[in-house]
Amino acid sequence: MVPLEWYITLSTVIFIIGVIGFLIRRNIIIMLISIELMLNAVNLSLVAFSHYLQDLKGQILVIFVITVAAAEAAIGLAILVSLYRNKAVVHTDKITEMKG
């Protein structure tokens, strides 16, 4: 039997990799992929907890997370498409309209 801590550790590592990816990449598509990575890490820990605590609530939550992730991906990509159409860039350091 694999201990719960292993799953948590694995989930944490994937999550942090997602965070780092989000923080250091210039390309917005990769940043969106990093977000999916983080969400998957969270899902993993939720399912693990659900299994070890013998409670299905965690898995129900996973379903909702997947729903929201799908919506988020759709919206995010739609924004990206419209951004690319208007400015022809997908790199964050080229988009600095908000600079004070």
Place this chain on the structure above:
Amino acid sequence: MTMEKYVLIPLLPLIGFCINIWFGRFYQEKAHWISILAVLGSFILSVITFIEVLQGKVINYDLYSWVISGNFKVSIGFLIDQLTAIMLIVVTSVSLLVHIYSVGYMHGDSGYYRFFSYLNLFTFSMLMLVTGNNLMQLYFGWEAVGLCSYFLIGYYFRKQSAADAGKKAFIVNRFGDFGFGIGVFMVFIYLETLHYTDIFANIHTLQGQTINILGFEIGLVTLIALLLFCGAIGKSAQLPLHVWLADAMEGPTPVSALIHAATMVTAGVFLVARFNPLFSMSETAMMVVALTGAITSLFAATIALVQNDIKRIIAYSTVSQLGYMFLACGVGAYGAGIFHLFTHAYFKALLFLGAGSVMHAMAGQLDIQKMGGLRKYMPITFWTFMIASVSIAGIPGLAGFFSKDEILWLAYNAGTVGRIVWVIGTIVAGLTAFYSFRIVFLTFFGKFKGTHEEEHHLHESPSSMTVPLMILAVGAISAGWVGIPPLLGGTNMIGHFLEPVLGHPHVHGTHAEEWMVIAISVVVALGGIFTAAVMYLWAPGIPQLLGRTFRSIYTVLWNKYYVDELYDYTIVRPTKWIGSRILVGVTDGKIIEGIVNGVPKLIAEFGERFRKLQTGFLQHYAMGMAFGLFVILSLVLIFVKQ
């Protein structure tokens, strides 16, 4: 139709106001129908109510609670007793006649519907004032009638003097109402109620209590009574706040008749009469009321002697007569005061409306020196005006005589103060007769002194104006018959009617003395008329001669004792100086503008520095969030113990 009836009395004019002010512009020339119907409804209900009260019914009930906060409770309620019933009759009947009169007088005016809606609003406010069963409602009505008065004085707001007069009336009344407001607070603080019945039931607990003001021990009752009287002074144009009433004549004449003669200005008398249990407890307050009334009546009567503006003379006459009513209240003769209020409403409204009719014929001319001989051009106006003058002069048989005589007789019986005010009152009676007939003789007798063009224009007023005049004339003759004293074969019905509310003063004088008082006042009145006749009919040179001989006195009287100038120098100018120098210069210029301009400047400065934080670079924000997560985690690790 039990309680709703009493609610409808003030409500009908309010409905009329709402309809006219919102929809009046669509039917300009027909606006008077709604107003008159509303007031007619009120009048009929008032008469029904009066008859019920006559049968001994007294109504006191709360319609609904308006404000409830702790033990502070304000309700819209109605107290309809004998006093209120009389006031209802006075207000609604005069209001109705003035409404009808205005149809002719205001014909063709551009603000026709506005005028009628204001009149309705005024009637509503006045009815609220008199029917209220608590001080708060009285105060509400009090301020509301003041507001309507402002609207109506400044009705011709394009005319600078009218707008100024409106402001003056409003501001002068502030002074009185300030005291009145404090009086209301004091009543609430010490009695914890504003309902009349509770106030009068508990008022004896205040007896003997004193309050320390600037080191002086002042009786609580006296203080409250005087504070309330402050409001009455302002509203009823007594010394020293009488200055607004003469200027208020800038308003349309029907307004002068309704507001500044018959109803609103008598609110002060009503207030004193309503609070008679309070006033009666304080001798000082009573004396102040009596002397204020007496001095005001003398003061205003002397001013009226020399003025030439027909409306202003009548206005000063009103101030003088109001002084009479306060004089009556001050000697404990509340019933006589209200009786005089009742008769005065009719003959004074008649005088004003008659003056309005004259003005109508003279195309707005107000100077009685430029009139004359109008008798043959406008007989109805002449005869009704004559009746009113005879009535106010106090010739036996007419309304003014009975009420004035009642006051003088009761004053004569009321101790030393009473004797003093009786003497003053008698003198004033003579002066009143003189100046009233001065108007009559200068206006209606002799030769026309205006231009030829004006003479050609002279005509009798339309029937919508003359009919109210005639009805009021009936009132001016007969209103006094309800108070014929026993000595003259009457029963003093009104005095007995009002007794449950106002009480009746002790009379210990003999019949002989009463005859003497009557005789003196009649002789003085006839003397006044005779003098006026001599000076203005038979020997027209005398006024000029007197004016030259007593030039200084004449000048003082002509300038109304320089009270306006005194106020101008002591109050108006310093206030303006403070306003322009300190408030505009320092407070507004430096402090307020400094704050208003300084705060944005500070924010702009701040923003200029801190905008650099906003790089507009997505990852910088993300790193900020990550750093925040890092901080939270470290805090959790450090502070949360397992």
Place this chain on the structure above:
Amino acid sequence: MLPQIIFGYFAIVTIVLSLVIITRKNPVHSVLWMLVLFFHIAAIYLFLNAEFIAAVQVILYAGAVLVLFLFVIMMLNLKEELSSERFIGEWPIGVALGLSILLFIFFSIAKLAPGPLGKFTIELIQKETHTKAIGKVLYTEYILPFEVASLILLIAIVGAMVLAKKRT
């Protein structure tokens, strides 16, 4: 011993794949590696007796979301992408921040205290089948959130269409 070895395989592959994904220059490669990663995660779900979640993971993520990503990438100009810098200038700060958070979470894992056990034991789920068990809970206790989730999806559809639509 066998479960640990199998878990170890999946764990290592997942971590390596994650690192690969965030470092590829070509987004298409990233997405394709992501596909592999999702299959591995689905396998871990199976390992945790969550067949339904595993199926959803494959169908929804691998089947729908990644295809969407691929579509969008195809619309972009990849040539320019391949010739430009991968990371932002301050990338060491990002990595340091991420690693310090990781460190702190590791510390807190030691303090983990599981709550009380629920009634869905492995035997129960196996007897009832996982899909049926989840369905029962989802359509009874969580019916309202479920409906709300459908609304979120609807809004996302509309929003995505409005955003991506060409301005006329």
